[in-house]
Amino acid sequence: MKVAVYTRVSTEEQNAKDRYGMRSQLSDIRRLCSSRKYQIVQFYSDTASGSKSNRPEFQQMLSDAKNHLFEAIVVAKFDRLARSLVLQLLTTDELQKIGVQVISVAEPLGEQDPDTARLIRSVMGAFNEFERSRINARMSGGRREKAKTGGFSGGPPQYGYVSQDHKLVIDEDQANVVRKIFILRAQRWALQEIADKLNETSTTRRGKAWQPTQVSRILKHRSLYRGHYSYAKTETKGLQEAILH
Secondary structure, three states, X not given: OEEEEEEEEOHHHHHHOOOOOHHHHHHHHHHHHHHHOOEEEEEEEEEOOOOOOOXXXXXXXXXXXXXXXXXXXXXXXXXXXXXXXXXXXXXXXXXXXXXXXXXXXXXXXXXXXXXXXXXXXXXXXXXXXXXXXXHHHHHHHHHXXXXXXXXXXXXXXXXXXXXXXXXXXXXHHHHHHHHHHHHHHHXXXXXXXXXXXXXXXXXXXXXXXXXXXXXXXXXXXXXXXXXXXXXXXXXXEXXXXXXXX
């Protein structure tokens, strides 16, 4: 049987190197395909949240499925296909209608019976959603408590800082750009004018040209740059060094 392989990690999972990182997923999938003599003809991989369907590789896979490039899609777990149970079921139902099966390495039961498979996915998906909500609640609670003391609660650090040992540390090159933005804004420069000026000597963190929206985003974090920290409506004196004085 000709099959496609789909793997997915969110940015956070990739950084944490969790159990279902790309390498682990591929290893498990290849082992299953080898044991069942499946022929892998396509690989698709996204680094994105599984809560939405607008993932580029995911959409390409669905398009190729409609063109009958393969007979089945193999995933390490159904939640790699989609985090949401509703999205899982909608996707697998859509694929089933065009004759494409979804096979999970970790949840193989019910593969031969569509009704049984749907029931099992519903039960396991509901349990996974419940467990994720409990984990998220615990993590959010911990982040709120950390934020109350001014500590970095995680996530991508704001421009001007980098994360080191779970703390915000000033990146001097970026900090100089931040200071320039606030100086120019104080002189009543327009956002586009500031972006144009920055583009003469620097790029964004991702190496792209500055845009007015990015300048505006930095200006909205004046409090952080002055040494405060906020998370989930909690604001206090931050532990990070201030960029603006």
